[in-house]
Amino acid sequence: xxxxxxxxxxxxxxxxxxxxxxxxxxxxxxxxxxxxxxxxxxxxxxxxxxxxxxxxxxxxxxxxxxxxxxxxxxxxxxxxxxxxxxxxxxxxxxxxxxxxxxxxxxxxxxxxxxxxxxxxxxxxxxxxxxxxxxxxxxxxxxxxxxxxxxxxxxxxxxxxxxxxxxxxxxxxxxxxxxxxxxxxxxxxxxxxxxxxxxxxxxxxxxxxxxxxxxxxxxxxxxxxxxxxxxxxxxxxxxxxxxxxxxxxxxxxxxxxxxxxxxxxxxxxxxxxxxxxxxxxxxxxxxxxxxxxxxxxxxxxxxxxxxxxxxxxxxxxxxxxxxxxxxxxxxxxxxxxxxxxxxxxxxxxxxxxxxxxxxxxxxxxxxxxxxxxxxxxxxxxxxxxxxxxxxxxxxxxxxxxxxxxxxxxxxxxxxxxxxxxxxxxxxxxxxxxxxxxxxxxxxxxxxxxxxxxxx
Ligand code: ADP
Ligand code: MG
Numbered sequence: 145x146x147x148x149x150x151x152x153x154x155x156x157x158x159x160x161x162x163x164x165x166x167x168x169x170x171x172x173x174x175x176x177x178x179x180x181x182x183x184x185x186x187x188x189x190x191x192x193x194x195x196x197x198x199x200x201x202x203x204x205x206x207x208x209x210x211x212x213x214x215x216x217x218x219x220x221x222x223x224x225x226x227x228x229x230x231x232x233x234x235x236x237x238x239x240x241x242x243x244x245x246x247x248x249x250x251x252x253x254x255x256x257x258x259x260x261x262x263x264x265x266x267x268x269x270x271x272x273x274x275x276x277x278x279x280x281x282x283x284x285x286x287x288x289x290x291x292x293x294x295x296x297x298x299x300x301x302x303x304x305x306x307x308x309x310x311x312x313x314x315x316x317x318x319x320x321x322x323x324x325x326x327x328x329x330x331x332x333x334x335x336x337x338x339x340x341x342x343x344x345x346x347x348x349x350x351x352x353x354x355x356x357x358x359x360x361x362x363x364x365x366x367x368x369x370x371x372x373x374x375x376x377x378x379x380x381x382x383x384x385x386x387x388x389x390x391x392x393x394x395x396x397x398x399x400x401x402x403x404x405x406x407x408x409x410x411x412x413x414x415x416x417x418x419x420x421x422x423x424x425x426x427x428x429x430x431x432x433x434x435x436x437x438x439x440x441x442x443x444x445x446x447x448x449x450x451x452x453x454x455x456x457x458x459x460x461x462x463x464x465x466x467x468x469x470x471x472x473x474x475x476x477x478x479x480x481x482x483x484x485x486x487x488x489x490x491x492x493x494x495x496x497x498x499x500x501x502x503x504x505x506x507x508x509x510x511x512x513x514x515x516x517x518x519x520x521x522x523x524x525x526x527x528x529x530x531x532x533x534x535x536x537x538x539x540x541x542x543x544x545x546x547x548x549x550x551x552x553x554x555x556x557x558x559x560x561x562x563x564x565x566x567x568x569x570x571x572x573x574x575x576x577x578x579x580x581x582x583x584x585x586x587x588x589x590x591x592x593x594x595x596x597x598x
Pocket of ligand 1: 270271272273274277302303304305306307308309310311435463464467
């Protein structure tokens with residue numbers, strides 16, 4: 145029987161494969177099951193924000209996933225961990241309200257600025273090396289051993305779910321474990337922007353700057369999202385210079401190389417390119433099997449080689465999904481007390497794998513994928529605006545929808561904010577032309593497919 149921790153691990157595994165990495169880190173870090181009794185579950189969360197989000201956005205998912213692993217759930221309560229310990233921080237009133245707390249209700253000051261944001265679950269010990277990530281791993285270890293002196297900045301890029309965040313966090317955890325007193329901070333570029341905006345609103349930007357300039361090892365994840373954010377880029381540029389001059393280590397992760405981050409200021413791009421750039425590619429079959437068997441070894445789960453090979457063969461895209469499938473397999477085997485061989489793997493996972501991309505691809509998903517890739521809100525892609533940088537993503541969306549779903553032009557028009565079918569036809573033709581003569585266009589279509597739609 146799984147214990148609380150294992151159950152939550154399995155639930156997280158499932159959630160992780162379905163939501164964006166940044167959301168996952170933001171909303172699920174430091175959550176755990178505080179208690180389960182007669183179908184009543186209490187989930188501890190680190191702060192009011194994640195409570196609101198889990199309640200409003202992920203409750204259904206969590207409920208279903210929990211039910212799979214531990215039978216019927218009668219109620220779920222999300223409880224802020226510090227409140228549980230009886231600590232009153234003036235946010236008690238927020239608890240009763242059924243909406244996101246407005247900024248004004250939060251304590252003033254630098255909310256969260258001093259947090260390392262590290263999750264101890266990501267270490268080098270449980271990071272598996274394969275030919276696809278060897279170089280990145282070596283660079284990260286070397287940086288963790290001797291921060292500021294080797295590869296500075298270190299820039300890691302690669303597709304979704306290939307272990308970038310894991311490595312970035314592992315650097316931080318390793319450094320902390322050395323106990324040299326280094327100040328480490330992990331932050332996603334989105335969170336960096338939010339903190340910056342908050343500090344401007346609260347008129348304590350100096351404190352923001354000071355805090356960041358005192359960091360010894362700064363780990364910035366998903367840096368591709370600074371594209372187009374001028375103020376963030378400006379702050380980042382000055383911060384970078386300040387830290388760099390003092391030999392402080394900076395590491396960036398991105399889903400694409402610096403030159404492919406659209407609307408990145410030249411001066412930042414050249415900073416990023418001034419250090420070491422390494423990529424992580426998709427693991428090959430052998431590596432995927434190795435990753436799975438290593439995970440089984442760590443979890444002390446005796447899966448057969450054939451079962452793992454079956455999983456590896458059926459998951460092309462990334463390690464996150466490998467993990468998700470493995471977690472599902474483990475949980476089901478334990479729950480139903482079946483032996484973890486090839487036959488069970490097929491029984492458990494085949495229905496799951498049967499959902500080929502073509503079946504599940506919907507216009508909505510495609511629009512969301514395009515939206516994530518370009519960091520433009522879906523509403524804008526659907527909307528009527530013709531701002532320069534939305535036209536091309538819109539064409540891509542039309543192209544992808546048409547080729548993936550074979551929907552008629554009028555239907556696509558409906559999905560895209562009620563556009564006329566001739567407009568859609570025109571956009572499709574335009575995209576086809578671009579595909580023919582513009583390598584970048586084709587490359588971007590491929591990246592979107594690879595990263596979000598496979
Ligand atoms: P990314 O940031 O590149 O999108 P993550 O670091 O979030 O990917 O990795 C997704 C999941 O896969 C995480 O749970 C991570 O621990 C796991 N993972 C990825 N690569 C490896 C690896 N080489 N060894 C062990 N676990 C891995
Ligand atoms: Mg990541």
